[in-house]
Amino acid sequence: MRTSARHRAREFALQGLYQRQLSGNAPDAIRAQISEATGFANVDGPYFDELWNGVTSEFDNLVALYEAGVGRGEDGVLTHGASRYGRVYLINEPLAHHPRERRGPAPYARSGWRLGLTATWGRAHTMRWLASDPEAYRREWRRLAVLELGRALSAAARRPWRASSWMQIAGVLAGAGKALARWETIPPEARSRKSYAGAA
Numbered sequence: 001m002r003t004s005a006r007h008r009a010r011e012f013a014l015q016g017l018y019q020r021q022l023s024g025n026a027p028d029a030i031r032a033q034i035s036e037a038t039g040f041a042n043v044d045g046p047y048f049d050e051l052w053n054g055v056t057s058e059f060d061n062l063v064a065l066y067e068a069g070v071g072r073g074e075d076g077v078l079t080h081g082a083s084r085y086g087r088v089y090l091i092n093e094p095l096a097h098h099p100r101e102r103r104g105p106a107p108y109a110r111s112g113w114r115l116g117l118t119a120t121w122g123r124a125h126t127m128r129w130l131a132s133d134p135e136a137y138r139r140e141w142r143r144l145a146v147l148e149l150g151r152a153l154s155a156a157a158r159r160p161w162r163a164s165s166w167m168q169i170a171g172v173l174a175g176a177g178k179a180l181a182r183w184e185t186i187p188p189e190a191r192s193r194k195s196y197a198g199a200a
Contacts, residue, residue: 005042006047008039008044012034012037012040016031111164112164112167113174119171120172123148127144128188141179145172145179152165
């Protein structure tokens with residue numbers, strides 16, 4: 001079976017992402033190395049460039065958002081963006097190694113203020129980036145904000161002595177208020193935390 005030029009372009013783009021993860025080199029340096037690889041002459045060059053530039057330009061932005069713990073939808077945003085260029089595959093062990101030990105703090109809030117804030121303000125961003133219908137997005141976000149408030153109230157009712165339960169309620173209310181007040185400023189595409197801070 002003959003492999004198409006577009007298929008080869010996707011293979012080389014995946015290889016480049018893997019190389020970037022292992023080496024930490026800049027995308028331009030990796031692009032130069034890949035272009036010298038055997039078989040690269042058989043790829044659809046413009047398609048490869050579109051893939052490579054699209055994936056690498058948003059990668060740092062998504063990493064910055066992930067590390068900031070803005071929301072739990074970074075994987076969804078990344079997958080949604082990647083699916084524009086072809087099929088997305090889930091790679092599990094033994095092909096992919098996912099270390100079990102924790103290094104540093106957890107990337108997501110587990111309780112309290114930050115959990116409430118990410119469940120509302122962070123979720124408003126993630127849903128916006130994935131939405132194809134703005135009205136459905138608003139409706140679903142409102143539904144989720146009410147659900148998060150209900151979860152927070154339920155947690156406080158079960159364990160009223162825990163300060164984190166009350167902080168979670170405050171986080172939900174603050175995040176929902178912030179989302180509603182700044183609804184029009186939520187960017188339509190994922191951007192770096194630095195560039196978003198300038199818009200706030």
